[in-house]
Amino acid sequence: MSTAPVATLSATDANLGFAEQLRQSCWEDWNACIQHRFVDEIFDGSLSDEVLRRYLVQDYQFINRFVALLGAAIASADVFAPRVTLSQFAAMITSDENTYFLRSFDVLGVPPADRLQPALTAPTQTFQQLMHEAAQSLNYANCIAVLAVAEGLYLDWADQPAKKHLPLPARFEHAEWITLHANDFFRSFVAWLRAELDRVGPTLGREARAEATHYFQRAVQLERQFFDHVYA
Numbered sequence: 001m002s003t004a005p006v007a008t009l010s011a012t013d014a015n016l017g018f019a020e021q022l023r024q025s026c027w028e029d030w031n032a033c034i035q036h037r038f039v040d041e042i043f044d045g046s047l048s049d050e051v052l053r054r055y056l057v058q059d060y061q062f063i064n065r066f067v068a069l070l071g072a073a074i075a076s077a078d079v080f081a082p083r084v085t086l087s088q089f090a091a092m093i094t095s096d097e098n099t100y101f102l103r104s105f106d107v108l109g110v111p112p113a114d115r116l117q118p119a120l121t122a123p124t125q126t127f128q129q130l131m132h133e134a135a136q137s138l139n140y141a142n143c144i145a146v147l148a149v150a151e152g153l154y155l156d157w158a159d160q161p162a163k164k165h166l167p168l169p170a171r172f173e174h175a176e177w178i179t180l181h182a183n184d185f186f187r188s189f190v191a192w193l194r195a196e197l198d199r200v201g202p203t204l205g206r207e208a209r210a211e212a213t214h215y216f217q218r219a220v221q222l223e224r225q226f227f228d229h230v231y232a
């Protein structure tokens with residue numbers, strides 16, 4: 001795994017649950033994502049097809065490994081109940097979200113090769129690698145840490161109070177990417193992920209906690225790079 005420097009958790013974080021400690025430890029990158037130009041443009045419908053195509057082609061490859069990570073979280077969960085919740089979420093990703101990509105690719109004229117085997121950009125490759133490592137660790141806390149970033153950060157941009165008053169953009173490629181990440185099912189899944197981090201966090205030893213923290217912080221850095229790179 002990368003050894004890029006990341007923020008440490010401070011002693012004053014002790015009053016917060018593990019999920020909120022983690023989020024606050026990368027507040028700057030987290031905020032940069034939810035206030036990103038991509039978010040503003042998808043909400044006001046001004047996102048160019050070129051940027052959206054680049055984003056969706058790379059993101060479809062992200063989703064591929066993301067579903068494998070969900071599988072690893074299902075395999076490594078300590079009890080049955082999390083397996084049920086994670087399986088229900090996997091069902092949504094592989095149905096509603098998958099068809100969103102396919103319908104958007106049709107509208108944007110993305111050829112089969114770019115849907116299935118595009119040239120991967122550096123942030124996509126690094127993100128895939130991080131998810132692969134978390135999955136291979138077969139460590140539930142590591143898997144949940146990365147899932148909590150990928151879904152928590154998307155809830156925070158798509159469901160943010162500053163945008164709630166806005167009408168949805170006219171095109172489904174824009175509107176549906178927002179509503180897939182701002183609905184009751186998604187809200188409750190993210191709340192559940194955060195509760196899982198709070199549940200398992202206190203059970204972790206020092207090293208395991210540092211490892212899960214590192215996965216979380218690296219994932220937040222990569223989310224920011226992923227948004228940035230579609231404009232590069």
Ligand SMILES: Cc1ncc(CN)c(N)n1
Nearest residue numbers: 059062150151154223226
């Ligand atoms: C890069 C990225 N991060 C998170 C998500 C939300 N599932 C996503 N689609 N793409």
